[in-house]
Amino acid sequence: MVNRKRKIFIHNFEMMASIGVYENERKNKQKIIINLDILLTNSSEPKADDLMETQDYSQFRNEIKNIVQSQHFQLLEILVEKIHSNLIKKDFVIGATVKISKPTIFPDAEVAYELSDI
Numbered sequence: 001m002v003n004r005k006r007k008i009f010i011h012n013f014e015m016m017a018s019i020g021v022y023e024n025e026r027k028n029k030q031k032i033i034i035n036l037d038i039l040l041t042n043s044s045e046p047k048a049d050d051l052m053e054t055q056d057y058s059q060f061r062n063e064i065k066n067i068v069q070s071q072h073f074q075l076l077e078i079l080v081e082k083i084h085s086n087l088i089k090k091d092f093v094i095g096a097t098v099k100i101s102k103p104t105i106f107p108d109a110e111v112a113y114e115l116s117d118i
Contacts, residue, residue, distance in 0.1 A: 006040040010060055018072040019079060019102070026072065031104055034064060037097040038087060039118045060087070076100055076113045084115045094118070 013036075016029040038060065064083055073079040080098050087096040101112035 004042055006042060008036070008038040008040065008057060008060065010034070010036040010038075010057065010064075013061065013064065015065065015068050017068050017079070019074070019076060020105075021074045030102060032068070033101045033103060034068075034083075035097075035099040035101075036060060036064070036083075036087070037116075037118065039094040039096065041092050041094055043092070063087075076102065076111075077115075080113050080115045084117075088117065 013034040015032055015034065017032045018029050019025065019032065020030065063086060067083055067086060068079065073082075080100050083100075084096055084098045087093055087098070095116070095118035097114065097116035097118055099112055099114035101110050103110040105111050
């Protein structure tokens, strides 16, 4: 059997989030951009053209949305870790890269944090 690498990508997922340590960040939600690369097991590859045989991309989007909206996060690193640990708990996920950026935190720069085990 050929060793294949299967990934799902969800990129440029924009959300408003309650995140940050400064007073204005605690009072006002800000835009974040989420990028996910999810490495899947080969055993979870669909054999037929049927959604029930694969991982529906919307499940990942919905889980991320629920995590982001669940609370105020002071640190971007903690939010990234929470999303990453949620993804890799799944039997069909081998590893993941989670990157979240805050594009409007500075007038002249975007900041981001990434965690990866792939």
